[in-house]
Amino acid sequence: MKRFLRFLLRSILFWIVVIPVFLLVRARFLPEVEVPVLRYSQITAQTDCSDAVSIETFERHLIYLCNDSRCETIRPKRLRQYQLWGRPLPAYPLIITIDVPSRDLPELIEPVLKQFGYTAIVALPTAFIADTPASRRSLNGVPLLTWPEIRDAEARGILSFATATRNNPLLSIHENPFNEIRAGRTDYRRALGKKNDVFICPKEEATPSLQTAAKRAKIGIGFDCRNAIATVGPDTDLSALPRVCVRGGFHTFRVHLLQNSVDPDFYGELRVIHESGSPMPASIRGYRPTDFKPFVAMDVDRLENRTEYRLPVPSELELPFQVFVFDEFRVIPYFSVTLGRGDIIRDKNYRKPLLKDDGSFDRLLRETDDILSSIVPEPITAETTAK
16 A cells, blocks of 8 residues: 555656656747737728728638648647747647727638638727627727627637727827736626736837836737737747738739740749739749749839839749739738739740740741730739738
8 A cells, every 4th residue: 555655646746746847848948939920900891991901812811821831820828838838839830810809700700710720819909898789889980899799709719809908099108008908908807707818919019118017917928010920939028929910901913924035044024013002011922833932032122003023034934833922921922823824925026935834835937926926915914902
């Protein structure tokens, strides 16, 4: 009996002391992991919206993130578990946040998120959240969710909610940001009967004073408006993680693949025009069918309207050729198109044969080539809604 008790005591000490200490020590040597936190200001059913992202565009984003980027959404608590205990994160972790808790969010985006097995976090300016649908309130003209609707959404497990502030002020000029942050947490606890240490600062970057206020208010994980990819490691301050701004509005793009080079090392040029929409930083990428790395690439600090961006295309071009316009961090695709043989424009002075879809060339007579070179097809156009 004594031998059994000693064995039992050793087993208990092993599990409650040795294993936790080992995990804590190991976590101190874990590498930093990039975790893009997407910031959607608002998602709407409209297609013509100045700042918000339409539901069609949101669905296209998720299709790319799930199928091409193989991203998996995680809850904020996974960041703390990785930092403290070394719990593994997915290969491509992702967090989706939404700043405006509009009343149509559950019926609008929950089916789309559920389709891809994704989750999202919605910020709550608690003074604007009503107790009943009859007393529903609006923020900047947008009707918001009520506490019963928030409770039902959380129970379904696809949408979760984070406190913002109580009255939605600019914290950087507020006389007491600590009170605003703490009041938001208090409202959440009273309405839903549980605590929430996740905080979203929807309007501004977190200054050192705001970080101090958030920590005083017992915020465990916070997100601000710095436009960057978050990195999480053993020494990361989780109270103020940056987010990748997903730009909204209606944008149109035009793409040309021009076959015009007399240099044997180059096929021609890829030309991208931002036809309309607010200027934004962007990353232009072109991919051959079997490549994971871009075949052509250009980073643009400010993608202006009616400006043509030219990318030299090497002679090893293969069709079909896929073109993307990403955000500056290459997370969100604002535009994509696949170019085939019929989308190539030839310079009228260019005499080399046309490239086929299988990578070979047409061998055309001089007379036929002269006729074809005088015909310049209309450039393809495509539209997308982006922020």
